[in-house]
Structures are given as structure tokens and as C-alpha cells.
Amino acid sequence: MSPRIKTIRKVLNPPTIKGFKPYGPESFAQDMEPVNLLFEEYEALRLSDYDMLNHHQASVMMQVSRPTFTRIYASALQKIAKAFVEGRQISISGGKVYFDSDWYRCHGCHCYFNNPHKNEAIVNCPLCGDRQFTSFDYDNMNLEDKTLYNDDFFVCPHCGFEVKNQAGIPLNQQTCPDCNSLMN
Amino acid sequence: MKIAIASSGNTLEAILDKSFGRCAYFVIFDTENQAIEFIPNPNKDVEENAGPASVQLIASKSVSKIVSHEFGMKIKPLLDSMKIQMIVLKEPGKQIREIIGMLNH
Numbered sequence: 001m002s003p004r005i006k007t008i009r010k011v012l013n014p015p016t017i018k019g020f021k022p023y024g025p026e027s028f029a030q031d032m033e034p035v036n037l038l039f040e041e042y043e044a045l046r047l048s049d050y051d052m053l054n055h056h057q058a059s060v061m062m063q064v065s066r067p068t069f070t071r072i073y074a075s076a077l078q079k080i081a082k083a084f085v086e087g088r089q090i091s092i093s094g095g096k097v098y099f100d101s102d103w104y105r106c107h108g109c110h111c112y113f114n115n116p117h118k119n120e121a122i123v124n125c126p127l128c129g130d131r132q133f134t135s136f137d138y139d140n141m142n143l144e145d146k147t148l149y150n151d152d153f154f155v156c157p158h159c160g161f162e163v164k165n166q167a168g169i170p171l172n173q174q175t176c177p178d179c180n181s182l183m184n
Numbered sequence: 185m186k187i188a189i190a191s192s193g194n195t196l197e198a199i200l201d202k203s204f205g206r207c208a209y210f211v212i213f214d215t216e217n218q219a220i221e222f223i224p225n226p227n228k229d230v231e232e233n234a235g236p237a238s239v240q241l242i243a244s245k246s247v248s249k250i251v252s253h254e255f256g257m258k259i260k261p262l263l264d265s266m267k268i269q270m271i272v273l274k275e276p277g278k279q280i281r282e283i284i285g286m287l288n289h
Contacts, residue, residue, distance in 0.1 A: 109286060111251075112272040116264060126249055127271050129289030 009040040010063045011097045019091035035083040038095030041076035048073055060157040107132035187213045188242045189283055190252040194222040196281040204252040205235030211280055212245055235259040251283060
């Protein structure tokens with residue numbers, strides 16, 4: 001029996017780095033398979049230990065169930081512990097994730113465009129009307145395009161409205177400007 | 185439907201500006217009556233927050249799409265929450281006339 005299909009996890013920002021290298025005796029880190037930390041595991045660690053959210057809040061942000069979030073988080077800790085103890089490199093890549101707004105690339109005019117209305121499917125390119133376009137893959141993006149994803153904002157768990165992160169104001173004291181409920 | 189284009193000049197021969205927040209002119213193109221309006225950008229030489237200020241200006245014209253060479257990191261979440269579509273055209277030297285021609289597909 002094939003395993004159950006994984007739900008796609010939402011990641012707000014891709015990590016700023018591609019991984020970590022150990023330092024110390026040169027020979028130690030050589031020829032060792034790096035530990036592959038998935039984007040979703042990085043995100044779980046970030047939400048839980050950097051943004052200090054609890055697992056329930058973090059699971060809402062990643063659009064997975066609370067137990068699934070805990071599993072992702074546990075796997076992240078396990079991989080990091082393995083890398084630390086065995087002196088392996090950590091490479092951050094892969095995982096079943098999407099980065100917030102959906103982006104597309106048109107084959108006709110080579111433009112990039114996003115879909116601001118998430119519920120409606122895009123039929124043709126908004127610029128040249130070509131019907132040939134592909135959903136845009138983060139891994140194939142060049143450095144210039146990555147600036148599109150360099151923002152930091154929260155998603156209201158009640159209505160899905162996106163609020164820009166303001167440093168210094170705890171999330172659980174902010175109210176959502178759209179539905180006026182507390183963002184916790 | 186209104187579409188904003190970041191332009192480097194106030195003629196149809198002008199090319200797409202490299203930046204959105206600090207472009208020289210905004211072109212507001214109305215697809216229904218083919219009206220073209222050039223608005224000089226007051227935030228052209230602003231040191232900081234040119235992007236969000238330009239977004240406010242564009243949003244006041246009830247634009248639903250923006251064509252630009254690039255969108256800065258402050259603008260993207262703003263436009264996302266306003267449900268304005270971003271179109272990134274990575275073709276330097278594209279004239280406004282050509283872009284309007286493409287929009288009339």
C-alpha cells in the first residue's frame with residue numbers, strides 16, 4: 001500500500017543560507033554525506049524556536065495539523081542533532097512546500113506574475129494573453145528574483161489576512177486589520 | 185480594468201523603468217476605453233519608503249495590475265494584501281507602446 005500523500009506545507013520565507021559547514025579538523029567533515037534539512041523542517045524550527053510560537057500557532061501558519069507540525073519539528077531536531085554529533089554538513093533544501101503567493105512564468109513573453117486571488121485559477125498570461133505558462137519553481141529562480149520573497153509577515157489564523165511583521169509588537173497582542181480578531 | 189506600468193519617461197516611446205518605487209512616471213492604462221494617463225512620480229528622489237508611497241498612489245487610482253521590472257521587498261506584501269497583481273517583466277528596453285500592445289492581446 002502506498003503511503004498517504006503529504007499535505008503541502010506553507011513556508012513564509014526561504015532560509016537566507018543554503019546550509020552549514022562544520023569547522024575543526026579538516027579531515028573530519030570530508031566525504032561525509034551531509035544531513036539534508038528540508039525547508040519545512042527549517043520553517044518548523046524557525047516558527048517554534050525563533051519566533052517562539054507554540055506548536056498549535058505554528059501549525060496554523062504552516063497549514064498542517066498540530067500533530068504533523070510536531071512530527072516535522074521532531075525530525076528537524078533529530079537531523080540537527082545528528083549533524084552536530086557526527087560533524088556532518090547541513091544542507092537545507094527540498095521538502096513539500098510552497099512559498100506563500102503562487103508565481104507563474106509565461107512562455108510567450110517571459111514575464112513572471114503572481115496570482116493575488118488564490119481561489120481563482122489563472123487562465124492566461126495577464127500581459128500577453130498566452131495560455132502557455134508554468135507555475136514557477138523556487139529552485140530555478142536566480143538571485144535577483146529571490147528579492148520577491150524577502151518579506152516577513154504573519155497570516156491571520158482566523159481569516160488568512162496577511163499582516164506585515166512589525167518588530168517589537170508580539171503577535172498575540174495584535175489584532176487582524178481585516179477581521180479584528182486577536183492574532184493568536 | 186486599469187493597469188499601471190512603471191515608465192522612465194512621459195511618452196509612449198519611453199522604456200520600462202528599472203525600479204517601481206522610484207520610476208519617473210506611472211502609466212495608467214485603462215483597457216476599457218484605451219485611455220492612457222501619465223502621472224509623474226512624486227517619490228522619484230525619496231531616500232526611503234518610495235515603494236510603499238508609490239503603492240498608495242497607485243492604489244488610489246484603483247489599479248488591478250502593475251507591470252514593472254522589479255518589485256522591492258517592502259512592496260510585495262502590501263500588494264498581496266491589496267490583491268493587486270504583480271507582473272515582472274525582465275526585458276530591459278521594452279517600450280511602453282509595446283507593453284500596451286501586449287496588454288491589448
